[in-house]
Amino acid sequence: MANINSVDISRLKNGEVNLGTSIMAVQFDGGVVIGADSRTTTGAYIANRVTDKLTHIHDRIYCCRSGSAADTQAVADVVHQHAQVYTSVYGAPPTVSTAAALFEKMCYDNKDQLSAGIIVAGWDKEAGGSVYNIPLGGGMFQQPWAIGGSGSTYVYGYCDATYREGWNEQETVEFVKNTLALAMSRDGSSGGCIRMCVITKDKVERHFIPGNELPRFWEGKEIIGSIGGNSSQVGVLA
Amino acid sequence: MWKQPAPANSSFNEFNTFPLPQTQRGQSSHAHHGPVGHTQQPLVTGTSVLGLKYEGGVMIAADNLASYGSLARFRDIQRLHPLGKHTLLGVAGDMSDFQWLKKELDALLREEDALALTDSHPSLSPKNIYELLSNLFYARRSKMNPVWNAVLVGGWDKVKQESFLAYVDLLGTTYTAPTLATGFGAHLAQPLLREAYEAKAGIDGNGPLLTKEEAEKVLEDCMKVLFYRDARSLNKYQIATITSEGVSISDSKSADTYWKFAEGLRGYGAQTQ
Numbered sequence: 001m002a003n004i005n006s007v008d009i010s011r012l013k014n015g016e017v018n019l020g021t022s023i024m025a026v027q028f029d030g031g032v033v034i035g036a037d038s039r040t041t042t043g044a045y046i047a048n049r050v051t052d053k054l055t056h057i058h059d060r061i062y063c064c065r066s067g068s069a070a071d072t073q074a075v076a077d078v079v080h081q082h083a084q085v086y087t088s089v090y091g092a093p094p095t096v097s098t099a100a101a102l103f104e105k106m107c108y109d110n111k112d113q114l115s116a117g118i119i120v121a122g123w124d125k126e127a128g129g130s131v132y133n134i135p136l137g138g139g140m141f142q143q144p145w146a147i148g149g150s151g152s153t154y155v156y157g158y159c160d161a162t163y164r165e166g167w168n169e170q171e172t173v174e175f176v177k178n179t180l181a182l183a184m185s186r187d188g189s190s191g192g193c194i195r196m197c198v199i200t201k202d203k204v205e206r207h208f209i210p211g212n213e214l215p216r217f218w219e220g221k222e223i224i225g226s227i228g229g230n231s232s233q234v235g236v237l238a
Numbered sequence: 239m240w241k242q243p244a245p246a247n248s249s250f251n252e253f254n255t256f257p258l259p260q261t262q263r264g265q266s267s268h269a270h271h272g273p274v275g276h277t278q279q280p281l282v283t284g285t286s287v288l289g290l291k292y293e294g295g296v297m298i299a300a301d302n303l304a305s306y307g308s309l310a311r312f313r314d315i316q317r318l319h320p321l322g323k324h325t326l327l328g329v330a331g332d333m334s335d336f337q338w339l340k341k342e343l344d345a346l347l348r349e350e351d352a353l354a355l356t357d358s359h360p361s362l363s364p365k366n367i368y369e370l371l372s373n374l375f376y377a378r379r380s381k382m383n384p385v386w387n388a389v390l391v392g393g394w395d396k397v398k399q400e401s402f403l404a405y406v407d408l409l410g411t412t413y414t415a416p417t418l419a420t421g422f423g424a425h426l427a428q429p430l431l432r433e434a435y436e437a438k439a440g441i442d443g444n445g446p447l448l449t450k451e452e453a454e455k456v457l458e459d460c461m462k463v464l465f466y467r468d469a470r471s472l473n474k475y476q477i478a479t480i481t482s483e484g485v486s487i488s489d490s491k492s493a494d495t496y497w498k499f500a501e502g503l504r505g506y507g508a509q510t511q
Contacts, residue, residue: 020308020469038500039469041469043241043469044239044240044422044468044469044470045422045467045468045469046466046467046468046469049466049467050497050499050500050503051506052503052504052505052506052509055505055506055509056505056509056511069506073506073507077507150308154309185310186309186310186311187308187309187310188305188307188308188309188310188469188470189308189469191469192497192500193497193500204511208500208501210497210498210500210501211495211497212494212495212496212497219313219314219474220302220312220313220314220474221314222314222489222490223302223314223316223474223476223489223490224489225476225486225487225488225489225490226320226485226486226487227484227485227486227487228323228484228485228486
C-alpha cells in the first residue's frame, strides 16, 4: 500500500510555487556579482515572469533564492531580521560569513521540511567579496563562484571552461550574464529577464537585461517554411 | 500538460493513488496474469498547437521546441506536417509518436497517390484523414497503448469548398470548432482566439470571418502570451495556412516581447533595495 505518512521533499507539493531558476554569484577583487533569472513556475505555468530573486539581507549582503518560493522567502525574512538585530546589538553589519552561517543553521535544522537552494554573497571589510553556496540539505560551501537552481545543471561545463581568476568587475558581469542566458535558454524552469547586482565596498548596483535583449547563442538550425505541401518526405526531422 | 518523465521503476503513480502497470520483466513468458498494457509515458514532447478558421481557409500555429521534461532539448523542430495538398497536422505531445505518425501517414498518402494513377477515385479529404486518426487514436487507447499526442487537423475540402479544423488526442477524444488549441493553449489562447473570432462572426458564428492579416495577428498575439506563461514554450514558431490554393508553412518567426516595466521591481514584499 502507498505510504501516506511521508512526504517526498525532493518534489514540490501539489500546486506549490517553484523558483525553478538559474542563479549564480561570482567573487572578484573588490566585491561580488550576483545574478538570477526572473521566472517563477507552478508546474509548467509561469506564475511570475518578472520575479526578483536577488534578496536584500543587509546593506552589502544579498542572497539568490532557488527552490520553493515560500520556503526561501520565509528563511530569507528570518535571516534579514537576524541581520538587523545583529547590527543593533553589535553596532556593525554582520559579515557575509555570519549571514551565511545564519542561513546554514535554518536550512540544516529544518532540512526535512525545506526545499531551498540559496547562494549568499556580498562584501565585507574582513574578506572583501565572498560567495557561499547552501544547497538542499543545508551544507555550506564557500566558493569563488557558485551556480544553483535547476538551470545550473546545464552550465557547469560552460562555467568550468570559461571561469578565470583575477577578472575585473566588467568581465565578471559578462560571465554571469552569458552563463545565465545559456541556462535560461535550455531550462524550462528558468527564463524571463536577467537581474544582476554588483556589490562592492562603495555601492550596490543593479543591472537589468530585458528578456528580448538576452545574449544569444546557437539556437538550432534555421527553419525554412514550405509551399504546396510535400507528403513524400519521410524520416526527415525538420 | 506533459509532465516530467516519471522515475523508471516506480510502482505507483506520482501521487501514490494507484499502482502503475508493470511490464513483465524476465519472468516466464507463458504466464499471463492479466491484461498486458504498454501505457507509456511521453518523453520528448511538444507543447501547444493553435488552430483558427479565417476568410478563405485555416491557420495552424506551433512553436519549434521539443522538450525533454523541463529541458528545452531540440529547438528546431517543425511540428506542422502537411499531408497531400490540402491537409495539415499540428502535433503536440510525444515527438517519437509524431515521427511514427508522419511515416505512416506519408506512406498511406503515397499509396493513395499511386492508386489514383490507375483509377479516378478522389484523394483523401481532410475529414477522411481526421476520421482515420480518430479511429486510430481510440483503438490504440483501447489497447492501453496510446499514441501520445494531441493533433489539430486543418484543411480545405475541395468538394464542399469549405475549410476544415478538428482536434483528436491520445484518448480518442474528438471535437471541431472554428477555433481550437491544445495544452496550455486551451487555457490561455482559446479565449483570445474566440474573442477575435466572435468579434466578427458573432456568438452564433454567422457573421464574417477574420481576414488573413487579422488571423495572423491574433495567432501571433497568442504565441506571445504562451511564451510569457508556458514554461515549456519557445519564442520561435511557425504558422501554416491552408486554403483552396494549397498548404503553405511560414519560416520561423519570433513574437516581440515586452519586459521594460520589470526593471524597477524589487523583492517580493517590503524590500525596496
